Amino acid sequence: MSRGIYWFRRDLRLADNPALERACRSHDELLLVYVDEARDAGVTAGRAWLRRSLDSLSADIARIGGRLHVLAGSAERVIPALAGAAGAEAVHVSALHEPAADARDLRMAQALARDGVAMRRSAGRLMTEPEMVLSKVSTPYRVFTPFLKAARPGWRHRPRAAPERLACFGLPSGMQRLQTSIAAPEPDWDRGFWEVWTPGERHAQQRLERFLERLDAYPGERDCPAVEATSRLSPHLHFGEISPARALEAAQRRGGPGADKFIAELGWREFAYYVLNHWPDSTTENFNPRFDGIDWRHDEAWLDAWRHGRTGVPLVDAGMRQLWHEGWMHNRVRMVVASYLTKHMGIHWSSGASWFMHTLVDADLANNTLGWQWVAGSGVDAAPYHRVFNPVAQSRRFDPAGAYLRRWLPELRRLDDSEIHAPWETGASPHGYPARPIVDLATGRAEALERLARAPKPATTTG
Numbered sequence: 514m515s516r517g518i519y520w521f522r523r524d525l526r527l528a529d530n531p532a533l534e535r536a537c538r539s540h541d542e543l544l545l546v547y548v549d550e551a552r553d554a555g556v557t558a559g560r561a562w563l564r565r566s567l568d569s570l571s572a573d574i575a576r577i578g579g580r581l582h583v584l585a586g587s588a589e590r591v592i593p594a595l596a597g598a599a600g601a602e603a604v605h606v607s608a609l610h611e612p613a614a615d616a617r618d619l620r621m622a623q624a625l626a627r628d629g630v631a632m633r634r635s636a637g638r639l640m641t642e643p644e645m646v647l648s649k650v651s652t653p654y655r656v657f658t659p660f661l662k663a664a665r666p667g668w669r670h671r672p673r674a675a676p677e678r679l680a681c682f683g684l685p686s687g688m689q690r691l692q693t694s695i696a697a698p699e700p701d702w703d704r705g706f707w708e709v710w711t712p713g714e715r716h717a718q719q720r721l722e723r724f725l726e727r728l729d730a731y732p733g734e735r736d737c738p739a740v741e742a743t744s745r746l747s748p749h750l751h752f753g754e755i756s757p758a759r760a761l762e763a764a765q766r767r768g769g770p771g772a773d774k775f776i777a778e779l780g781w782r783e784f785a786y787y788v789l790n791h792w793p794d795s796t797t798e799n800f801n802p803r804f805d806g807i808d809w810r811h812d813e814a815w816l817d818a819w820r821h822g823r824t825g826v827p828l829v830d831a832g833m834r835q836l837w838h839e840g841w842m843h844n845r846v847r848m849v850v851a852s853y854l855t856k857h858m859g860i861h862w863s864s865g866a867s868w869f870m871h872t873l874v875d876a877d878l879a880n881n882t883l884g885w886q887w888v889a890g891s892g893v894d895a896a897p898y899h900r901v902f903n904p905v906a907q908s909r910r911f912d913p914a915g916a917y918l919r920r921w922l923p924e925l926r927r928l929d930d931s932e933i934h935a936p937w938e939t940g941a942s943p944h945g946y947p948a949r950p951i952v953d954l955a956t957g958r959a960e961a962l963e964r965l966a967r968a969p970k971p972a973t974t975t976g
């Protein structure tokens with residue numbers, strides 16, 4: 514009788530999960546576990562999602578005869594102890610493709626090997642192995658378009674069905690004390706999330722199907738925050754409730770210009786992981802060292818106004834309030850709020866990135882870092898620093914009727930379309946909303962450009 518352990522991480526699904534398929538093929542019985550290591554790491558939107566996603570996965574597993582055990586502790590201790598106590602031959606995982614997590618997997622594989630247990634890692638989270646795609650001179654790509662051109666031919670996919678039955682064995686004796694469950698946030702600040710989201714594999718698949726019906730409109734409407742034109746698959750992809758390959762294959766089957774655009778966006782996710790793997794320091798360091806010399810502003814009151822949607826700039830405030838309420842923000846608005854923080858307010862991108870990591874249900878180290886460094890101008894293939902998004906022009910262009918602003922800023926609901934994007938211009942700012950932007954748009958832009966001009970040019974550039 515061969516026994517294996519399946520350790521779920523960010524692959525919270527049964528279908529199209531190569532690691533799980535391999536585990537089922539390799540053993541007569543499995544022990545299915547999730548190790549909750551972040552119990553003391555504070556409350557985040559992602560954790561609120563995780564709680565429901567694990568409930569959904571547990572129910573799906575139970576339907577096919579298995580059982581998921583959620584255990585508390587450090588995985589580096591829990592997994593080898595479980596393997597030893599259960600007499601498991603192997604521990605199966607999907608690769609995470611985050612440098613720190615991958616280094617830990619390597620340490621764990623070595624520790625397990627000393628006890629005669631194999632660690633089997635399978636791909637599935639990404640469609641591109643970051644190490645496999647290199648330029649002609651064997652260096653990593655720094656620009657998205659050539660990366661996509663090189664990577665995309667390798668994105669082949671044979672969808673895998675979910676296992677029909679799961680034969681599971683129970684926790685070895687003495688291990689029951691590790692069982693835990695993730696507590697609901699207290700107070701229930703996450704309640705707005707569940708008006709728009711349902712975590713879990715089944716809902717991820719349904720969201721994909723609903724999106725495919727609107728795929729033709731995606732290229733034309735994906736920048737309009739008032740329209741539900743994008744897939745909203747990001748939290749499902751982050752937690753692995755659906756594989757990127759499944760989304761790719763479905764879009765390819767559907768075809769058309771919408772499919773090409775959507776696949777390119779999936780490509781940005783691949784690129785973000787690629788950059789993270791080749792430049793692991795980019796999560797904390799400016800990719801472009803010139804940005805180290807910028808005199809960033811440290812202003813808690815400004816940061817607080819930005820976080821809570823009180824800057825006096827309607828599109829920025831609407832975005833930050835959507836983020837707080839839904840745990841998600843439209844991509845166009847993410848760019849605008851990030852630009853306002855880093856350029857107009859002169860606050861370093863890491864402050865915004867860390868707020869996003871706490872408040873987004875799709876908070877993802879790779880995607881978030883790439884997004885912030887891109888907007889700030891400090892990243893790989895970044896927007897040029899002198900590109901300062903004008904939040905009023907963006908608002909007029911992408912939300913001309915102010916529907917998005919009215920949804921999130923009740924104070925401005927009564928303003929007409931000509932006033933709502935920049936209420937201070939006509940003296941229309943209603944009581945209860947800042948009378949003018951915390952940083953004037955023209956002054957903030959000029960100061961941002963001066964700030965960069967003042968930063969000394971480093972003698973050499975890295976990377």
Ligand SMILES: Cc1cc2nc3c(=O)[nH]c(=O)nc-3n(C[C@H](O)[C@H](O)[C@H](O)COP(=O)(O)OP(=O)(O)OC[C@H]3O[C@@H](n4cnc5c(N)ncnc54)[C@H](O)[C@@H]3O)c2cc1C
Pocket residue numbers: 735743744745746747748750751775778779780781782783785842843844845847848851869873875876877878880881882883884885888
């Ligand atoms: C400052 C900033 C921070 C961001 N932080 C995150 C984050 O923490 N987590 C996250 O998943 N995305 C992040 N993004 C990227 C992007 O905003 C979201 O992926 C997108 O809004 C999710 O909505 P969607 O699923 O409807 O996207 P769709 O347009 O339907 O795209 C499909 C999928 O492609 C991927 N994708 C799309 N755009 C990007 C992009 N620019 N970079 C990387 N992947 C992309 C996502 O996985 C997305 O779910 C950030 C962008 C910016 C500008």
